[in-house]
Amino acid sequence: MSSIFTKIIQREIPAYIVYEDEKFIAFLDIIQATPGHTLVATKQEFSGLKELPIELSGDFFKVVKRVAEAVKDTFNPTGVNLICNDGQGAGQTVYHFHFHIVPRYENDGLTFKLKNHMHETRSEDYASRAEKLRKALQK
Numbered sequence: 001m002s003s004i005f006t007k008i009i010q011r012e013i014p015a016y017i018v019y020e021d022e023k024f025i026a027f028l029d030i031i032q033a034t035p036g037h038t039l040v041a042t043k044q045e046f047s048g049l050k051e052l053p054i055e056l057s058g059d060f061f062k063v064v065k066r067v068a069e070a071v072k073d074t075f076n077p078t079g080v081n082l083i084c085n086d087g088q089g090a091g092q093t094v095y096h097f098h099f100h101i102v103p104r105y106e107n108d109g110l111t112f113k114l115k116n117h118m119h120e121t122r123s124e125d126y127a128s129r130a131e132k133l134r135k136a137l138q139k
């Protein structure tokens with residue numbers, strides 16, 4: 001079954017499309033977490049980051065940058081969060097690869113704060129995590 005975003009791409013359901021090219025589409029997120037909250041998605045359905053072909057990822061980010069800059073110029077937010085919820089545990093609900101562009105405003109009510117575990121993390125924990133990652137990145 002095609003995703004809700006594919007239905008938007010195929011004009012089977014309405015959306016406020018703001019940008020489109022051969023490979024990507026950008027449209028307003030229906031929930032408008034803040035005014036101007038926009039999604040950028042691939043036109044082809046890839047369920048997540050792993051499935052996104054590496055060859056598409058550079059061009060995808062170019063579109064994210066372009067749309068994010070337009071959002072900033074248009075709405076004058078105090079900042080912008082670029083969010084990719086990849087996987088159920090990260091809060092992904094639509095399994096069709098996309099980024100959220102969320103403009104931020106004073107007192108916008110959004111909270112996304114990373115918890116600081118620096119003081120409970122031992123130097124050997126950093127070292128072993130970095131070593132594992134380096135190994136994974138050599139493959």
Ligand code: AMP
Binds near residue numbers: 092
């Ligand atoms: P995520 O939870 O990261 O997978 O994001 C999916 C997003 O798609 C949510 O923020 C939804 O509000 C948004 N969404 C779902 N259906 C639609 C739709 N028909 N038009 C616009 N945005 C949608």
